[in-house]
Amino acid sequence: MTVKTSEDVYNFVKECIKIKETIECKKKNFQTKETKSVELPNKLTKYNFEYSRFENCIKEIENEEKEKLNEEKKKKELLNSRNPCSHDHSKERQLYEKDSKEKIKAANVFNEEGKKAFYQKNYKLACVYFRKGLIQLDYSFPESTEEQNEKNKIEINLHLNMALTKFNMTNYYDCIHECS
CATH class of the missing domain: 1.25.40.10 (Tetratricopeptide repeat domain)
Incomplete structure (x- = not known):
C-alpha cells in the first residue's frame, strides 16, 4: 500500500526528525562531559570545607533548565509555524x-x-x-x-x-x- 503525502508534510517531518536528532546529540554530549573534580584539602573540617563546587552545581542546573526552556520554545515555534490550526478536532x-x-x-x-x-x-x-x-x-x-x-x-x-x-x-x- 502506497501513501501519498504532500511535500509540505514531508518537509515538516524531516525538520522534526532533525530537531529530534539534535536534541539527542546534545543529550549524549552532555552525558559524556566529564565533570571537573575539585581538589579538596586532605583534612576537611567544618571550617575549611570548600563550597565553590556546590555553587558550580547550581550554575550547571540553571544552565540545563535554560537549555530545556529554549528547546521547548524552538519546538513550539516550529509546530506553530507549520500548523496554524489549533482547533480541537475530536468531534470530527x-x-x-x-x-x-x-x-x-x-x-x-x-x-x-x-x-x-x-x-x-x-x-x-x-x-x-x-x-x-x-x-x-x-x-x-x-x-x-x-x-x-x-x-x-x-x-x-x-x-x-x-x-x-x-x-x-x-x-x-x-x-x-x-x-x-
Missing part, C-alpha cells in the same frame, strides 16, 4: 470512527428532525438539521452497494429539503446551489 474524529450504517441512520434522523422544524416554519433550525445530516454523510464510506444506494437517496433528500427551506427563506441563490 469521533464522527469519522463511527460505522457507516450508524452515520446513515443519524443522517436519516437529522432529516426527519429537519422536516419537523420545516413544518413548524422554523426554517433556520431546519437548515441546521439538514446540514448536520449532510455532514454525517460526508464522513460515511459505505462498504456495500446497498449502503451506497441508501446514502445517495438520503443525500438527495437532504439537499432537496435544504433547497426547499432556502426557497421559503427567499434565499434563491442558495436554493439553486442546493439543487445542483
Whole structure:
C-alpha cells in the first residue's frame, strides 16, 4: 500500500526528525562531559570545607533548565509555524470512527428532525438539521452497494429539503446551489 503525502508534510517531518536528532546529540554530549573534580584539602573540617563546587552545581542546573526552556520554545515555534490550526478536532474524529450504517441512520434522523422544524416554519433550525445530516454523510464510506444506494437517496433528500427551506427563506441563490 502506497501513501501519498504532500511535500509540505514531508518537509515538516524531516525538520522534526532533525530537531529530534539534535536534541539527542546534545543529550549524549552532555552525558559524556566529564565533570571537573575539585581538589579538596586532605583534612576537611567544618571550617575549611570548600563550597565553590556546590555553587558550580547550581550554575550547571540553571544552565540545563535554560537549555530545556529554549528547546521547548524552538519546538513550539516550529509546530506553530507549520500548523496554524489549533482547533480541537475530536468531534470530527469521533464522527469519522463511527460505522457507516450508524452515520446513515443519524443522517436519516437529522432529516426527519429537519422536516419537523420545516413544518413548524422554523426554517433556520431546519437548515441546521439538514446540514448536520449532510455532514454525517460526508464522513460515511459505505462498504456495500446497498449502503451506497441508501446514502445517495438520503443525500438527495437532504439537499432537496435544504433547497426547499432556502426557497421559503427567499434565499434563491442558495436554493439553486442546493439543487445542483
